Amino acid sequence: MDRVDVIAFGAHPDDVEIGCGGLLAKEAALGRRVGIVDLTRGEMGTNGTVEERKAEGEAAAKILGAVWRKNLEIPDRHIERSEENLAKVVEVLRLYRPTIILIPYWNDRHPDHVAASNLVTEAHFTSGLIKFLPELKPYRPKEMLYYFLNYEQEPSFVVNVTDYYDQKRQAIAAHDSQFGRRNPMLPTVVNTRFPYRLESRDRHLGARINAQYGEGFVVRNLLAIHDPVEFWK
Ligand SMILES: [Zn+2]
Numbered sequence: 581m582d583r584v585d586v587i588a589f590g591a592h593p594d595d596v597e598i599g600c601g602g603l604l605a606k607e608a609a610l611g612r613r614v615g616i617v618d619l620t621r622g623e624m625g626t627n628g629t630v631e632e633r634k635a636e637g638e639a640a641a642k643i644l645g646a647v648w649r650k651n652l653e654i655p656d657r658h659i660e661r662s663e664e665n666l667a668k669v670v671e672v673l674r675l676y677r678p679t680i681i682l683i684p685y686w687n688d689r690h691p692d693h694v695a696a697s698n699l700v701t702e703a704h705f706t707s708g709l710i711k712f713l714p715e716l717k718p719y720r721p722k723e724m725l726y727y728f729l730n731y732e733q734e735p736s737f738v739v740n741v742t743d744y745y746d747q748k749r750q751a752i753a754a755h756d757s758q759f760g761r762r763n764p765m766l767p768t769v770v771n772t773r774f775p776y777r778l779e780s781r782d783r784h785l786g787a788r789i790n791a792q793y794g795e796g797f798v799v800r801n802l803l804a805i806h807d808p809v810e811f812w813k
Contacts, residue, residue, distance in 0.1 A: 581675040584647060585612040587721075588682040589669075591659060591696035592622040593637040593651070594755040598778060599727030600682045601644055601748035602741025602795045608645025609744065616641050616649040617672055619665075619696050624656040626768045628757025636758075640751040659695035661702060667713055669703035674716040685726040685733070685798060693729050700724075726798040728781070735796030736803060738785045742792040745782070752778075 586607050588596040596604065596616055608614045618637060621630045628636075634651070641649035652668045659665065673681070681704065686697040701724060706712050708720030728735075741748065752759055758770055765771065786794035805811050 583677040584615040587678040591692040605744035605747040620656040640754040673707040738794040740791040745793040
């Protein structure tokens, strides 16, 4: 199996676009191999069918430059910590051996985002254990980067995604069943207030690093800078 540099995990088929679409487009443009894994098919979402959401996710992955997008088909609203679900995530980590993984931030208004955060975090640890799923070689990605959906905190760092922001917007717009203005469509937090809030956050974080748009990430480990002169040059 060809390894990838980055895997972004989401609970639903539009989470990674919202939280780290700019970073994914940037890494792909830098020549890195980017994979996307949705834990569920989003079948409990207020708008859109499973088929629509699958097609939208594939279109968005193309826009961002991902090499593949997979769905683990865990039932929506049931992202629980079970051996079966843990094994599904560990299998992806061990087959594709990413350097970093992107995960929803652990605090969120949507319980699925919290559950996805916890499940993938636990899978990251478990994936390094030699006695878990012994038929696959253990592997633990170097770092987990948590991206923001609804709730946020002071990020550990911000990535300048200005040059990739149009791709992020297009990738989000590809999820027409969620963000479109179709009729009939039920108003939700996602299709009414959220797009404005998201863009404000990305602009604000960008402004704080003297860029137009930025995406913030949290890491639990302290960041080490190897050469401060090179870093600030
Ligand atoms: Zn979601």
